[in-house]
Amino acid sequence: MSTGQFYGGIEGGGTKFICMVASDPGSTIDEVRFVTTTPQETLEQVCAFFTPYIKAQRIKSIGLGSFGPVDTDPSSPTFGYITTTPKPNWAFTNILGILQGELKVPIAIDMDVAASALGEYRWGASRGIDPSLYLTVGTGIGGSYILNGKPLRGLVSLEMGHVYIPHNRQRDPFPGSCPYHGDCFEGLANGPAIHKRFNQFPESLADQDPFWEIEAGYIAYALVNYIFTFPPKKIVVGGGVMHRLFLFDLVRHKVSSLLNNYLNHPTLTGPLDEYIVPPGLGYRSGVLGGIALAMELEKQP
CATH class of the missing domain: 3.30.420.40 (ATPase, nucleotide binding domain)
Known part of the structure; x- marks a missing residue:
């Protein structure tokens, strides 16, 4: 396993979640996917995947592209929430707060499609x-x-x-x-x-x-x-x-x-x-977009 700096990426889709530890498309050290079920069960699987890497100080930030609608306004009282989604059990889930509370690392959040757009812009068909x-x-x-x-x-x-x-x-x-x-x-x-x-x-x-x-x-x-x-x-x-x-x-x-x-x-x-x-990134556009979100987060003062 490489000893370099890596980032966590999450594509939180309405059908499935994909989690990755990587620094770019060619430097992926772990990846997992699982079906999106209830918020508790799904986010527990997310935390179980990333916790060993956080404890080993392999990753210091995570980017999350989530199905939505998602409140991405930091000044809003529901910032980081999945809001009026028709997906059963997920409406008004504080997905960002739950993950930050469990993982205790900075997490950047955006819509899943925005993460995909960023992944393709950074490494893919619209580079x-x-x-x-x-x-x-x-x-x-x-x-x-x-x-x-x-x-x-x-x-x-x-x-x-x-x-x-x-x-x-x-x-x-x-x-x-x-x-x-x-x-x-x-x-x-x-x-x-x-x-x-x-x-x-x-x-x-x-x-x-x-x-x-x-x-x-x-x-x-x-x-x-x-x-x-x-x-x-x-x-x-x-x-x-x-x-x-x-x-x-x-x-x-x-x-x-x-x-x-x-x-x-x-x-x-x-x-x-x-x-x-x-x-250009195939099915990995979203999760690699999460990696790109995490990288951008580290640039912030």
């Missing part, structure tokens, strides 16, 4: 490209911009999966599955919405199923809205649904059609193969 956008289409849908080398922050955390997009109810009568907004982007296009339509998971739906054209259209509508609002120089799209790699060509074609050469830039008027891309 050094600013501004860039990371979108995940999986159990949930979320997005994060990197601006000036950091995840973009607003009044609250970005919730790019909850934008409204055109919904042709004759073509797709599904009412939507979001408990807050019904047929928002996430309510129409995330993994659980696909499962509710067909009673099968996205990975088992046939490549030739006509629904994939509808799904690609939903993703394209959202991306075009993001491009018109704040044009990124690169878009990285990850998440379990996007493991169906044929979706990328469908999405690129539909984005080009919707833009219709209105934005006169060669990046957008030509082929989009190098503009809308899969993650």
